[in-house]
Amino acid sequence: IQMTQSPSSLSASVGDRVTITCRASQSINNYLAWFQQKPGQAPKSLIYASSSLQSGVPSKFSGSGSGTDFTLTINSLQPEDFATYYCQQYDSYPFTFGGGTKVAIK
Amino acid sequence: EVQLLESGGGLVQPGGSLRLSCAASGFTFISYSMLWVRQAPGKGLEWVSSISGDTATTYYADSVKGRFTISRDNSKNTLYLQMNSLRAEDTAVYYCAKCISGCHKGGIDYWGQGTLVTVSS
Numbered sequence: 001i002q003m004t005q006s007p008s009s010l011s012a013s014v015g016d017r018v019t020i021t022c023r024a025s026q027s028i029n030n031y032l033a034w035f036q037q038k039p040g041q042a043p044k045s046l047i048y049a050s051s052s053l054q055s056g057v058p059s060k061f062s063g064s065g066s067g068t069d070f071t072l073t074i075n076s077l078q079p080e081d082f083a084t085y086y087c088q089q090y091d092s093y094p095f096t097f098g099g100g101t102k103v104a105i106k
Numbered sequence: 107e108v109q110l111l112e113s114g115g116g117l118v119q120p121g122g123s124l125r126l127s128c129a130a131s132g133f134t135f136i137s138y139s140m141l142w143v144r145q146a147p148g149k150g151l152e153w154v155s156s157i158s159g160d161t162a163t164t165y166y167a168d169s170v171k172g173r174f175t176i177s178r179d180n181s182k183n184t185l186y187l188q189m190n191s192l193r194a195e196d197t198a199v200y201y202c203a204k205c206i207s208g209c210h211k212g213g214i215d216y217w218g219q220g221t222l223v224t225v226s227s
Binding site: 031033037041043044048054055093097100 | 167201
């Protein structure tokens with residue numbers, strides 16, 4: 001299953017609302033996760049099952065979608081949110097990741 | 107607190123072998139499936155392999171099938187990745203990760219800090 005993220009990069013300002021999309025090449029039901037990765041760090045799990053927040057993740061992050069189209073929304077962007085975001089499907093093996101979306105400061 | 111600590115990375119020549127370890131703590135290790143994900147320098151994330159809690163089920167990416175073996179020692183709370191016939195394209199940071207329950211239709215909740223494997227002569 002191919003996972004296509006868009007955009008591959010974006011520039012935003014502190015306080016902005018940002019939306020990242022992820023499209024699967026076939027239905028993955030809601031078995032979609034989102035991860036955040038900062039330079040030199042391991043990925044951090046944000047969302048699983050398309051819209052469920054991992055423990056400790058602030059509610060400014062939200063996910064939605066089912067089937068083939070999914071979105072990650074970040075409200076009120078803060079300096080610590082500038083990072084690369086990846087989606088991943090775990091509906092079927094081999095698990096696959098999107099190419100990533102780099103969120104940079106405008 | 108869940109902790110995953112990888113070790114065993116390093117520089118190895120093409121065709122060589124390496125075994126990665128991931129020491130787990132803070133949860134009942136046998137109850138959770140685990141997996142390995144890698145990231146080549148400057149590239150995205152790539153799933154490598156998964157294993158069920160009871161070791162009965164394993165899965166591999168085509169790129170490593172027949173060369174890598176995932177295993178776990180539940181008495182030692184440790185996950186392993188035996189890597190043989192290494193190639194330059196295996197150069198990456200290797201992360202171990204814990205699945206929410208099973209990995210298939212379960213998802214990942216925690217990640218280790220990663221260990222760098224460099225395959226070069």
